[in-house]
Every structure is written in structure tokens, then in C-alpha cells.
Amino acid sequence: MKHLKLLPITLAVGSVLGSAPLLAATDAEIDALTQRIQELEKKVETDYVYQQQSIDLPPDVEVPKGIIFSGYARYGNAYASSDERMVNAYGALNGNATGRLGNENYGGEFQLGKVLKSDKGAVWDLVLMVDHYQDRTWWEAGSTEADGGLNVKKMYAGVTNLFESQPSLYFWGGRDFHQRTATDLNDYFWVTHDGQGGGFKNLDLGFGEFNLSFVGQVDDDMVGDNGRYAITSKLHDIDLGGASLNIYANYGFASDTIEERDSRDVKSYQLAGELMMNGQRLVVRYGDNAKDSAFDLVDDEQAFLVSVDGFYQVTPKASFAYVAAYQSLDVADDQDRSNYNINLRPGYAWDDVNSTWVELGYSLVDYDKIDATNKAWKVTVSQNITFGPFMSSRPMLRFYATFGNSDNEFAGYADDEVTITTSDNDTVTVGAMFEAWW
Template sequence: MKINTIAFAVAGSLALSSSMSAVASDDIKFFGYANYGMQYEHDGMNQIAVDGKFNGNTLGALGNGGHGGEFGLGKDFTGDNGSVWDVGVMVDEWTGGSAINLAQFWAGGTNLLDSNPDAYFWAGRKFNMRKQSGLNDYYWSMYSGLGVGVDNYDLGAVRLDTSIVQANEGDPSTYAWTARAHDIELTNDLKFEVFGSIGFGRQEITDTTSGDGTGEYEARDTNYQLGTILDYKNGHQLRMMYQDGVDAGNWAASTYFYKEDATRLYVQLEGGFQIQDNTNIAYSVVYGKGENMMYNWGSDNYDADEISLIVRPKHQWNNMQSTWFELGYSQVKFGENTVGIEDGDINSGVKATLQHNWAVGGFEWSRPMLSAYATYGDVSNDAKDTKLDALIAGVKFEAWW
């Protein structure tokens, strides 16, 4: 049986390789993103943050985040039947150490349906429903993982993306059904989209680190996320997102992260203004409200209101050099449902970053880019009666391709 299995596998591989040679493109695609460098950290702090924050890097991401990168390889195929395919694989490293993770490995294709030739059907491990804000480096939607889905399915007035995905492969298993309706034209200058997810699966009810290590699991309640985006063509976006039964920490919003009775509201206005030909200002305004969230100080629950204001003026000196300045303010006001913290206590902070850049081109998004930066921050955590100020300085490169 084993010999027959190997024989069939070899025969299949030979047949597949011969057919692939007729339809595969000659080019291998190399793609990725990287942000690496070295920095000096006063008092050993690599990030300046307000304790209790729950909506990303609320003081601003410029000169105030970790380093890492991801890169992948891909290949395109065109079938005699007219279908167009791609296969891709990507690894990443975001730990600051040497751990390399398999981030993506998928295959997908278009022109599979005569009635919907632009619809893209995919399966595998894939980035999915990822929506990120650049200034506060926050994924306000994130459903990457193992799954199957279709993107860009034409329903006439709207385009639909939908998927069934799995966050982890072992026990407990966490799943989500996602849907996104986009490219809805409200006016010539305004687009609208709506997205959502329902999460389901199992949760651990015994500690696998003690006893016989087998653990016990039970089905958890479903939870959900619902969001909308108003996209103005003049460079501004209004984003609104609500979650029930979700506690996503402070880096991503997803029904993968289940917590009974937790609720969250996220509202963000982000965009930019062109001041002169070589000068513009990017901005972000965030309001967040959460109840029964897990607290990073170890208490079971906490309620809080959060605001974040970030502005980033940028000036282009010539076709290679630019200077950016970022100023951020963040405040977390605690509610009554927080162990060990008084109702109404406030944690707040400010951060300023100056960064000079040398880039491959003369426009704002030119990459690769070399940057030298200095960051200063001052944080007052009244809830725990602590204050800190810190200085961070460094040199890095950033690239995407």
C-alpha cells in the first residue's frame, strides 16, 4: 500500500509538472515588507505607552514601535480553460528575535465562473479582512488564518468578500464567518462599505498545564463584530466598529478573541491635508469605549473610555530627503468595573518624534527608505500613581515591494 501510494504520488507529480510547464508564467514574484534597525532606549523602554490603552499605539507609531518583517514568493498560472491562478507562500518575524513563522500559504484563482469572472476564490493560510490604521498601528479588523473564501464577487451595486476562517489548528479551535460589502458609491466623492464577522468555536475550561495535561473544552457562545467605513476621495476616512463578546487586547480587533460580556466601540477619523506642494499633515482622531475587558495589570475586568489624537506634519526637501514630525496625546479614563482602580481615574501621556528620511524617490510613499529618529514621551498613570518620561533614538530602514 505504501509503495502504491508513493508510485501514485510520483506519477501525479510528473503529470502535474508537465502540465504546469505549459501554463505557468516564467516569473517568480518576490514580495514583502520590512522595518528593521537599532535604537537607544533610555531606561530600557522600547515603546512609550499609556497603561490601559486598548486601541493600538495611541500615542503614535512613528519612532515608537517594534521592528520586524515578512517576505514571500509567488507564481502565476494561466489555464487553457481561461482561468488565472496564483500560489504564494510568506514567512514573517515580528518577535525581535529569531522565530520565523509561516504567515501565508495559499492558492486562488479568477475567471472560474462565467457569470463572475472577477471573483477571486482562494483556500489555504492567508491574510484576510485586515484593516489597519497607519498612525496608531492598529488592526481594527483582522481575520488571517486557515480558511476558504471569495473576494470581489460582483453583486451589481456592490462587491462582496466572504470567508470561513480558523484562527488556530489545535484545541481550542476558534472560527469566524466574515463578510464585507464594498465599492458602494454614495456620491461621486464618497464611498461606503460595511463589514462584519460572527465568531464561534470551543474554549478551554481546565488548565492544560496541570494534571494529565489533556485539558477539557466546551462550545463557547458566538460573538460578533460589525463595522462601517465612509471613504472620502479627498483623503479622509470615518471608521466605526462595534464588538460584542470580543476582547482583542490592544493590537487587533477580531472575533477570534472571545470574552463573555465584553463590548467595545471604536470610532476613528483619519486622513490628511495638503498644505503646499511639498508639505502635508496626516492626522488621526480615535474614540474608544470598552466594558468588561481584560486588563493588562491582571484584574478580571475593566471599563474605560479612551481618546487618542495624533498629527504628523511632513515636508519634502528634495527628490530624496524629507523630515517628519509626529505629536500624539492619549487618555484612558477608567469606569467603576475595574479591580483596584477608582472610578474616574485617568492615565494620560504625550509623545513627540522627529524623523529625517532618505528615500529612493521624491514622493511620500517612496520605499526603500533610511530614517534617523528621536522620540520623547511623558506618561502619567494616575490609576497606579506612577509617572515616567523616556527618550528613544535610532536608525532604521523601511521597505515594501
Template sequence: MIDHWGDEVNLKKAYAGVTNVLASNPDAYIWAGRDFHQRPQQGINDYFWMTHDGQGAGVKNFDIGGIKFDLATVAAVESCNPEVMEDETNPSRITCTGGAGTGDKGNYAITSKIHGMKLGPLDLELYANYGFDSKAVEGEDKLKAWQGAFVVSHSNDSGVNKVIARYSDNSDNSVYNKTDDLTTIYASFEGSHKFTQQAQIEYLLAFHDYDNSSIKSDNRKNYGVIVRPMYFWNDVHSTWLEAGYQRVDYDKGGDNSGWKLTLSQNISIAMGPEFRPMLRFYMTGGQVDNDRTARVNGTKEETLDDFNLGAMWEAWF
């Protein structure tokens, strides 16, 4: 996979993998190369609660007694730093577009996942990751980080419910990116329910705690809720109403908050919220109160209102 946003063509994916090479474990998938690695995503809030894209090698679905194990060592890819140039020979006047190079950045991660476990009617997944730096990272910037997480889910013919909890030390959602004395906690409850084949709903509750014991000025707790009822008129047309609210409560300086309401009429290739491509006509209104940001920056406190009408095309493959 490559992308081209400007002056450069960036290599995003290039890897190879094989199965049926271990007689005792034919489903084990052994891979090496550059990939979008360990990036579990929540759809309704578009959040990767872990992300370790990079280049390396590993194994997935290694079966021990019916339980699956994933293990890999990956490195963050070196990328350029875009800078404006005075030299007019470069049409874009920047040194690069911030794309990926071919070498390692010096930030490494050992990632692991245990899945395929059952607790009665529940499915359980466990994650454990360790991050470290090479000599490419100098002096006090060289740190270690780790994180652990679990996912408990339950599914039936009417939908799915899922609980996610993650604890990170010296990091947030990636052990590549390290901050000394930082601990973060992320927890969420999300799910979907089909009242009928045509009437469905998706929902999410999320909590994020950011705590740095050395630099406390940005310590905060983030609360969010999203609900999206949907009605599918037929296999092509559907109407969605999405409501969201978020509050960021800082330890010092107050809080920020905001809400959003979106009504959309959608055209897609099949019935269901997961089908793409989709053409969407939408109307969005919202309000943001950045009280804490205004106090810190010494600016006037004001409420920002927003109203938009638009159309968009969405696809993934």
C-alpha cells in the same frame, strides 16, 4: 511566506486563488489556504481594527449589480506555548517560539464585506463577522461573538478623509478572541492633505470604549490624537514632525495619559509618506503618567520621561 525567529520555521501564508472561473462573474476571486485575512490597518497609529488571519476559503469581489461582496470562513491556526526547559539539549531552552502549527485552534470566523458602494461623493464599506468555537474549546470557554463596522471615505486630488466605526459583542477587534459579556466600540477619523506636493500632513482622532458587564475592574475609555506634518525637500529627503497624545480613562481608579513628540529626517526611494524602504534618523521625547496603574498595583505614583536619539530602517513589501 515563512518566518524564522528561532528554532522553528513557521508557515505564515500558503494559499491559491483563481479568477475567470465564473462566466457570469469573471472578477470573482475564489481562494483557499492560509492568509493574512481581513486585517484593515490604520497606518499612523499602526492599528489593525479588525484581524482574522488564518486558514480557510472564500470569495472576494463577487459582483452583484456593481456592488462587490467578500465572504469567507476561516479558522485561527493552532500555535505552541513557549515554555522554558531544564533540558540543556535544547540550545534555546524553550519548547518552541510560539509559532504557528498546521491545525485549527478551534476558533472560527465567518467574515463578510460589502464594498464598491457610492453615496454621492462618498465611498461606503460594510463589515459583518460572526465567531464561534468547535469542540476543541471545552465547556464554558466556548462562546459566540459578532461584530459590525462601516467605513465612509472621501478622496480627491488633495488627499483623503475616512471615518471608521466598529461595534463588537463578546470580542474586540477579532471574533476569534472572545470574552463573555464584553462589548467594545471603536471609532476614528483619519486623513491626509496635500497643501503642495512637498508640504503634506496626516492626522488621526480615535476613541475606544471597553465595557465588560461582568468584570468591571478594567472598563475604560481610550482617547487618542496624532498629527504628522511632513515636508519633502525632494524625491529622496524629507523631514517629519509627529505629535501624539493618549488618555485612558478607567471607570474605577483614575486614568493614565501620555504624549510623544518625534522629529525625523528621512531618506526614501520616492516622494510621499507611503514609499518604502526608508532610512530614518529620529529624535523622540515623551512623558507618561500611569496614575491609575500605580493605584491598582499599590506602587508609587510617578511621571516617566523619555528621550531617544536613533536611526532605523523600515521596509514593507
């Protein structure tokens, strides 16, 4: 990224230096050259960077020169000396409910963006992202191969600053991370509609802003969609005086092209509220025929989620992050269940570079119609070398050890019998990795 950013600066400096011998330069000329370099750096540096959610391009963005390279990645290796490398309770609903630190797969998302400004002031962006996440543990059911290659996750165009009365109104079309919201410690995307379509964002209503889009779910990373569609809406940044509220309302449906005939007549909807105050957040979400996405279209399924998460800077060196969640799932078969999980991550920064984290996680899955309870716990100790002193500072080198256990009284049915299968797995894993967003 640094090389990409410095390319236009290098060209500019080269052109200046080429116009006169360096040894003949006066102090004033050197000062002027330094100032020019700083101006060019300012044009290259921008707040327009990678985000897990869709990027909101502000109308007053200072248009950077060249291509913006941004992304997220975590790569490394982990040695497992026990039953399983990672710790999870079977049937968990709340993402990586035992906690993600030292308990997740590797991969990355690599994004190229270009910002343009027309003569009349409209600001456009073009964004391409590929990802690299394929892992054997993520194969689709029945799959015999995984290519482990790159997938196109974004390719869209958008424009803002079209109307004087609505400068922040942003129109988009293409393929994007869409309405992707998550809690961090359990890496749970509790509303997500990544896909292809179009719409608008940030329509100013006076008391908040409104988003509305139509998207189709991508057909297994191919060019077209798979016949599942959603109309998504979000009323956001509602000021409650010391707190902020976001409201989500989404509707899902299918066309006759969908392969699963039993889903063609199913309709789904989601309603969710997200209340944020002083670094803390409360999430409440209900889904009918849907759980995390209106694309689900699962007949006779209802999901209800309550989640709280937050962060405290206890002292200048000590910090504490947490998430606690409850989710119930009612389905047509006998696997109705509830998932309770809590993840705690205290951290201490020894200086501006070195820090230590400890993450504690516990997840419990309680089945209603099956006499079974699945439990999992883990402890991860991580010694970090970071770009800065804060818990969110990246890039980060991480050396960690994870200890845990999953005790599953129900881990599915045997292939040709109704016999309940069980599992009891220990985890002892040591690893080294990096994580970065830029």
C-alpha cells in the same frame, strides 16, 4: 528583489547575445534587442505586490514570469537614555495609540508568489509568507522563552476569472492575512481575522461587491487551528457618489476542542462601517464578546470604536497625515475604560530624496470603575532619505529622536494584593532604521 526580477531577463539577453557576436550587430538588431528587453521587463513588473490586506488578484493581471518577491520590513537600532524605549499609556485600546513613528518594534514579512494562467483563462496564484517579529516585549503571559524565529503567516492558493459573468470573483483556500484592516499612524488593526480557511471575494452585486469566508484561528503558529472560528463577510466598494462605503459583519464561535472551557459556549459578532471620501476615512465599529476580532470570544465584553483618519497634500512639498479615535470597552471585571487618542504627522520634502517628519501623539485612558486616568504623549522628529518625494515613498532610511512620557495612575494590580500599581516613565530615544514595502 532586483536580482530575482532580472534573472529571466539576463537569461533572455544571454541567449540573444550568444547567437551572434555583439560587435557585428547592426543598429536595427540593437534596437530590436532593446525592445525585447523592455517587453521582458514589462512581463516581470506587475501590480501584484505585497499588501497588508489579502491580495485581490485581478482577472486581467499580466502574468509575470518567475517568482514574485514582495514584503514589508523595518529593522534598525534605538538607544534609550531614559526609563522606557517606547511610549504607551497602560490599558490603551487603539493600537499604538501614542503613535508609531519612532515608537515601534522591528521585524519583517517576506513573501513569495507565483501567478499561473490556465489554457481556458483561469488565473491562479500561490503565495507563501514568513514573518520575523518575535520580541521580548511581545512574549505571551507566563512564557519564559521566545525563539525569535520565522513563522508561516501565509500559504494559500486562489483562482479568479472562472466565470464569464463574474470575471473578478476570486476563490481562495489556505492560510492568509484575512480581513486585516488598519489605520496607519497608530498601527491599529481594528478588524483582523488572520487564519486558515477558505471562501470567495468580489462577487459583483451591481451596487457593490461581496466577500464571504470561513476561517479558523491558527494555534500559536502551528499547522492546525485552536478551536476558534469565524464566519466573515464584507460588502465593499459601494459607490455613494463621491464617496465609497465598506460594511463588515462577522460572527465568531468555538468548538469543543478549544482549551478555554469558559469560551466554548460564547458567541461573538462584529459590525463595522468604513466610509472613504477625498482621502479621508470614517470608521465605526461595534463588537459583542469581541473587540478587534470575532476570534476573541470574551464573555460579557462590548467594544465601540469611532475613528477618523486621512491625508492632505498641502503643497507639492508639504503634507499632513492624522488619525483621531475614541473607543470604549465594557468588560466583566472592573477594568471598563475608554481610550482617546490623536496622532498628527506633518512632513516636508526638501527635494525628491530628503524629507523631515514630526509626529505628535497623545493618548488618554479613562477607567470607569477605578479612580484612575492614564496619559501618554510623545514627539518624534525624523530625518528621512526616501525612494521618492511622497510620504508613502519607500524604501526609506530614517534617523529619528523620540521624546515622551507615560503617566499611569493604574498599571495593574500587585500579584497577591488588590493594591493598585502605578508608573511614571520618561522616554528619550534616538535611532536609525529602514522601512520598506515592495
